[in-house]
Amino acid sequence: MRNIGIIAWKEFRQYFGSPIAYFLSIVIFLFLGIVFALDLVQTMSNTYSAQVLEGTVVLGPLLTLVLFATPAITMKLLAEERGQGTLELLLTAPVRDAELVVGKWLGAALFAAVILALTWVYPVFLQAITKPNGIDQGPLVSAYIVLFLLVGALLAVGVGISSLFSNATAAFFASLVVSLGLWVSGLVTSTLSYMGSMGGTSLWGTVMQYMDFTSHFYNTAYAGRLDLTDIVYYVSIIVLSLFFATRVIESKRWR
Amino acid sequence: MIQVTNLTKWYGLRKAIDGLNFHAKKGEIVGFLGPNGAGKTTTMRILTAYMPPSEGRAIVAGYDVVEESLEVRRRVGYLPETVPLYADMTVLDYLDFMAAMRHLPNADQCVDEAIQRVNLEDRVESYIGNLSKGMRQRVGLAQAVLHKPEVLILDEPTIGLDPAQVVEIRAFIRELGADHTVLLSTHILSEAQQICNRVLIINKGHIVAEDRPENLQARLAGAERITIELAGDTEGAETTIAGVKGVLTVEPMGNGVFEIEITPGKEIRPAIVRALTRAGQDVVEVHSQGVDLEQIFLELTRSDDKSKGKRTSRQQKE
Numbered sequence: 001m002r003n004i005g006i007i008a009w010k011e012f013r014q015y016f017g018s019p020i021a022y023f024l025s026i027v028i029f030l031f032l033g034i035v036f037a038l039d040l041v042q043t044m045s046n047t048y049s050a051q052v053l054e055g056t057v058v059l060g061p062l063l064t065l066v067l068f069a070t071p072a073i074t075m076k077l078l079a080e081e082r083g084q085g086t087l088e089l090l091l092t093a094p095v096r097d098a099e100l101v102v103g104k105w106l107g108a109a110l111f112a113a114v115i116l117a118l119t120w121v122y123p124v125f126l127q128a129i130t131k132p133n134g135i136d137q138g139p140l141v142s143a144y145i146v147l148f149l150l151v152g153a154l155l156a157v158g159v160g161i162s163s164l165f166s167n168a169t170a171a172f173f174a175s176l177v178v179s180l181g182l183w184v185s186g187l188v189t190s191t192l193s194y195m196g197s198m199g200g201t202s203l204w205g206t207v208m209q210y211m212d213f214t215s216h217f218y219n220t221a222y223a224g225r226l227d228l229t230d231i232v233y234y235v236s237i238i239v240l241s242l243f244f245a246t247r248v249i250e251s252k253r254w255r
Numbered sequence: 256m257i258q259v260t261n262l263t264k265w266y267g268l269r270k271a272i273d274g275l276n277f278h279a280k281k282g283e284i285v286g287f288l289g290p291n292g293a294g295k296t297t298t299m300r301i302l303t304a305y306m307p308p309s310e311g312r313a314i315v316a317g318y319d320v321v322e323e324s325l326e327v328r329r330r331v332g333y334l335p336e337t338v339p340l341y342a343d344m345t346v347l348d349y350l351d352f353m354a355a356m357r358h359l360p361n362a363d364q365c366v367d368e369a370i371q372r373v374n375l376e377d378r379v380e381s382y383i384g385n386l387s388k389g390m391r392q393r394v395g396l397a398q399a400v401l402h403k404p405e406v407l408i409l410d411e412p413t414i415g416l417d418p419a420q421v422v423e424i425r426a427f428i429r430e431l432g433a434d435h436t437v438l439l440s441t442h443i444l445s446e447a448q449q450i451c452n453r454v455l456i457i458n459k460g461h462i463v464a465e466d467r468p469e470n471l472q473a474r475l476a477g478a479e480r481i482t483i484e485l486a487g488d489t490e491g492a493e494t495t496i497a498g499v500k501g502v503l504t505v506e507p508m509g510n511g512v513f514e515i516e517i518t519p520g521k522e523i524r525p526a527i528v529r530a531l532t533r534a535g536q537d538v539v540e541v542h543s544q545g546v547d548l549e550q551i552f553l554e555l556t557r558s559d560d561k562s563k564g565k566r567t568s569r570q571q572k573e
Binding site for chain 2: 002003006007010014017018084085086087088089090091092093094095096253254255
């Protein structure tokens with residue numbers, strides 16, 4: 001356990017010394033800022049409708065950004081270690097392979113958590129300007145809890161992919177493809193079930209629906225409902241991906 | 256400290272090392288000598304529990320590298336061939352990280368000591384990416400000795416360094432031998448001779464020779480060569496030289512130059528010169544080529560085609 005913390009802390013610190021991290025934060029906050037400002041102006045100028053800005057207003061665009069940001073966060077975690085030979089150092093240090101993998105993931109998750117936490121400025125700002133009524137805080141809390149798990153799942157997938165490569169760029173694109181695949185699978189299932197070819201009642205349809213990556217966020221947490229199914233779903237992706245990465249590291253020792 | 260029995264490693268269909276047997280005692284510096292691709296790095300990676308062997312057993316510091324790999328890793332310091340460093344960390348951060356990974360109770364003190372041992376006091380705040388090759392090698396060594404390991408495994412520790420740095424690192428390794436068991440690999444013969452108590456010559460995954468460097472030298476050498484240059488008429492010089500006790504062969508090279516093979520370890524150059532002078536020859540130069548270890552090393556490590564190659568070259572001459 002202590003080893004996990006040591007590795008995670010080292011990774012977390014290294015993010016703040018790397019240009020990728022700053023570039024990511026700038027892109028995310030610039031983009032979110034623009035979206036937020038436009039939404040705000042639109043709502044305020046539209047005096048006839050009773051539309052109110054939700055606290056979750058930035059979460060839609062944030063989700064899309066996260067899809068591209070997580071491969072960038074995880075790409076070098078194991079691939080670069082392998083590429084520059086430092087993996088040999090870690091694998092001959094008294095650390096279990098699983099501790100190494102979980103530590104790497106945790107470091108990335110901590111960094112992502114900092115960025116996610118900073119996006120609270122928008123709801124806080126909304127809260128401040130919509131006094132005395134304020135915004136609906138329920139969906140905000142549930143959405144952020146599940147969003148964090150969703151990001152954790154994407155990061156775990158990225159760690160798994162990173163373990164396969166010895167080049168960070170290759171790991172980035174491979175993770176992006178897999179993440180996009182998870183994303184798109186939701187579109188496919190929803191389209192298919194819409195066309196009626198696999199109704200929600202058939203076993204396949206239910207399975208495919210359960211596998212859908214984004215609906216576990218949008219259908220429940222985003223609407224203010226915290227569902228155990230969603231939490232189990234994302235946590236199992238995390239566990240499976242990290243288990244996969246550990247096995248990859250172990251198996252590569254043999255070659 | 257290190258006990259290796261019948262160690263074998265397959266990479267796919269290729270056998271990288273084949274039934275290695277050797278040992279290293281406490282406080283011994285053992286040199287692993289061989290050409291590139293002989294299996295040195297593979298053996299070291301097995302001993303540091305980086306990869307498991309295909310067959311055989313290796314016991315390091317009293318623990319099996321496969322079954323008790325974490326125990327082995329706690330007791331081994333390892334400097335891989337490509338020094339594993341993070342370019343974007345400072346020397347101090349890097350060593351602190353390694354000390355933390357090894358759960359050293361007095362981490363700060365260990366880091367300070369390691370830095371002192373490799374003379375890096377004035378570069379502790381530098382980013383590793385900005386250090387020279389020699390400095391990086393020292394950081395790598397500092398990392399390896401950080402936890403005062405019982406066994407130190409150094410893979411080509413002097414490769415790519417300038418001569419002054421080579422001397423420095425060699426002296427440091429000799430110093431380490433006092434309280435660590437050191438296994439180091441090299442393909443430089445004289446290096447093994449200078450640093451090691453015992454040398455293992457490995458080729459194509461087999462140990463082809465194992466002894467103390469001085470014994471190895473005597474055993475392998477067989478003969479020492481000297482060249483003598485004479486001025487003027489050299490008629491009869493060949494027989495004169497051949498008559499000196501200890502001379503094995505004499506070969507005239509033309510222009511008054513003779514190549515002489517002598518029994519190693521005996522100083523008979525004065526005797527040769529005296530005999531020649533007495534015979535009325537003028538000696539202008541005596542040059543000792545010493546033991547041609549490089550040549551012997553090449554022959555040993557290319558044993559497969561050694562006998563064949565020799566015969567054909569002789570035949571061509573005749």
